[in-house]
Amino acid sequence: DLKKMIEKKGEVGMMSFPVWYVALEAPNYPKAAFPEGIPVWFHVDGFSGDIHEMNTINHYVGMYPLEDGAKIERALGPFLMLGISLLMILFICIRKKWSWIFMLPSALFPLGFFAFYSGWMYWFGHNMQEWGAFKIKAFMPTALGVGHVAHFTTKSFPSIGFWILVIIAVLSVLALLARRNELKKQ
Template sequence: MQPQNTAAASKQSLIVRGLTLIALVLMIGAYFSPTWWVALTAPNYPEDAFPDGIRIHFSFTGVENGCSTAPKTSRLMTETFQEDLGSQKERYNPILEAQKKQKTDVNKNAEALDCVHEMNTINHYVGMHPIGIGAPVERQVSRYIFGFFGVMLLGFAMAKRKARLTVMAIGFAAVAAWMVGELFVMGKLQSYAEYYMGEAGAFFNEPERIAEWGSMLKSVTTGVAVGLMAAMAVVWVGVWKIRGFSLLLAFVPALLPIFFVIDYAGWLWFFGHNLHPWGAFTVKPFMPTVFGVGKVAQFSTYSYPYWGYLLVVLMSLCLLLATLLRRKQMREGTAE
């Protein structure tokens, strides 16, 4: 190989490695970031008291409260609001307050509404199950899947097959040991199953049915864990035996934005089509809004990507570009 070609190949390898490592950092950041947000608004939730509406954030680890700001209203309204939530605090008395010598920030102790709980309360009236029971297997194994993808990306960053196989063997063994140790040896799967059954019975407590769900959760999670370890073995052997297989090390993680939307939409379908008959109001099965604005009874629903989803999209673009460059290298014989 000519020196000029060698320099060009080395430069391409650095670019591929750089794009892959950037994608890895973006993927890690996305895992800990809110990926999608959903909000409900209605006349009984005025904007001055609920500036965010009833808002929640979805991520790869579960669902979180999206109401991060205190209600923009008077102290009397704030404290009344907090009392309704069960907060133990002194009732505001405007006469006694006026007699105080020192002025205080009347909103300093205000707390945001727990919108996950509030949305669950709203939804249960139409027979919808608590949001917390959604994607239970995904929430348990997502960190190991991200670890799996992370090892794949580290392997892809290696231009030589021997180095790639070594990195992947060590990485896959570490992820498998982490998964087995945490889920089964330390009993995290059993603990989560108990938590899950408690959440499932928050509004519609059917012990026998919920026990079946808990048992299914443990069985499916175990199956996914075994499948993930099998996938590690298949990927390692594929990279070892098939030259072009290594391109999948970056291409599969690049599909993460699509995987998320498919899983998210699937669980929305589950919630909208598995309404419990014990709900106070009867509505026909429906598909909640995946993207955009929708309408359910007097509620307007909003569902949009959040900044965590932007991270996975940027990650995907980096990996697709890195895949094309590596494919070019393999055609030219400058990468294995």
């Protein structure tokens, strides 16, 4: 919650913004307790929300806990964001034809995030453990939109961090076009 972060003088930056939002509605979780379902927000470097509840309900079908997914990606997230920032600075400083390469990571980051997120959703849905109380077939969890698996409803949508990444990507493409025009005039 951005308002609470500002009130508590918390970190407000790309790393603190959630990139993706997921909610799971299950019959054994009353609407009064979870009106929007069990919420989890995915960040570049981790996740927040009702992780324990999500892991508990996923346990029933034999899914791994959230902490088991994307360990390397979460660990590298802050360094990746720092690297992208440094590449943008290099793009500003180096005015050569080939300097467009520096802007590719920032321009492609939203697509890359969604690709990795979708890949991990696939992994979670296709690597069930035998200890699950309910046996379900391998499935692709909903990566975008509203989906249904057995008697569960899932919601998966971009959050504020994703839209910030999209804005950065658009500005990166605009910077590339401006640089191309500048070099043509020289």
